[in-house]
Amino acid sequence: MPHVSHQTVRLGKGKHHSPDQGACVMELASMLAGEPFSDHPRSVSRPIAAFLRRYNDILDDRRRQDLYPYAATAVRTEAGSDVEDQRVQRLLSWADDLWLHRRWPIRSGVLSARRRRQRVGHPEAAASYAIRAIPKLCEETHAATLALVDELIAIGAQESADAQPAAGSAELAPLL
Numbered sequence: 001m002p003h004v005s006h007q008t009v010r011l012g013k014g015k016h017h018s019p020d021q022g023a024c025v026m027e028l029a030s031m032l033a034g035e036p037f038s039d040h041p042r043s044v045s046r047p048i049a050a051f052l053r054r055y056n057d058i059l060d061d062r063r064r065q066d067l068y069p070y071a072a073t074a075v076r077t078e079a080g081s082d083v084e085d086q087r088v089q090r091l092l093s094w095a096d097d098l099w100l101h102r103r104w105p106i107r108s109g110v111l112s113a114r115r116r117r118q119r120v121g122h123p124e125a126a127a128s129y130a131i132r133a134i135p136k137l138c139e140e141t142h143a144a145t146l147a148l149v150d151e152l153i154a155i156g157a158q159e160s161a162d163a164q165p166a167a168g169s170a171e172l173a174p175l176l
Contacts (some may be wrong), residue, residue, distance in 0.1 A: 011064045012056050015039050025056045025064075028071035034119050045077040047087040048152050050127035055145060058131060070149055079156045080142050084123070091126040094148055095133035 009031070012022030018037060026049050030041035039053055052074065056067060079087075130148075134141055 001023055005174070011056065011067055012061075013049060013064070022036075024050045025067040025071050025167055026074075028043075028068070029074050032072055033075045041075070043076050043078055044153070045076045045079055045087060045156060046124040047084060047091055047108075047126060048050065048074050048077055049150065050123045051091060051130060054127050054131040058134075058137065059142075060137070063137070066142070066146065070146070076158050077153055083156050086155050088126045090152060090155065091123075091130045095126075095130040098135065100131035 009023045009028060011025060011028065014024065016024065016027055018035075023031065023037075024039055026039040026041060026044065027037060029044050029049075030036065030038045032042050033043040035041050035043065040049065052067065052070060056064060059067075073175050134145060
């Protein structure tokens with residue numbers, strides 16, 4: 001059986017025990033970072049990793065393969081609490097915007113604000129909230145979601161290298 005590497009592994013849904021079984025986007029990131037095979041690589045920002053793990057699992061096989069470059073760009077995005085908090089806030093505001101455009105009753109808006117306050121600093125909960133806000137999987141929402149990941153990565157890049165924000169907007173409102 002040939003050895004599976006980061007160049008030959010196929011992205012798949014869920015958690016895997018080894019690259020021979022496939023890898024999710026974060027398991028591939030751990031391989032690229034030279035870390036132990038895991039879907040929680042230490043070198044990847046917690047909010048980015050949480051969001052990409054969940055997004056990986058809701059995608060179909062064809063779109064999931066679009067995540068390959070994100071495994072590489074997510075490596076070395078771990079950051080201090082200020083940057084990580086900014087990323088969590090961006091996930092929450094992106095999701096809030098999606099829910100708002102669905103025109104849910106005002107009660108949902110109040111509940112959303114309460115949940116948002118509870119989720120500050122909790123990347124896993126913020127990522128789940130953002131994933132649930134995606135209205136449907138199609139090419140437009142996929143592109144907008146990948147643009148959000150670009151934004152999340154750029155937040156840390158701005159802090160460390162004075163980089164410009166990612167080109168592309170994560171707006172989904174016209175798609176709803």
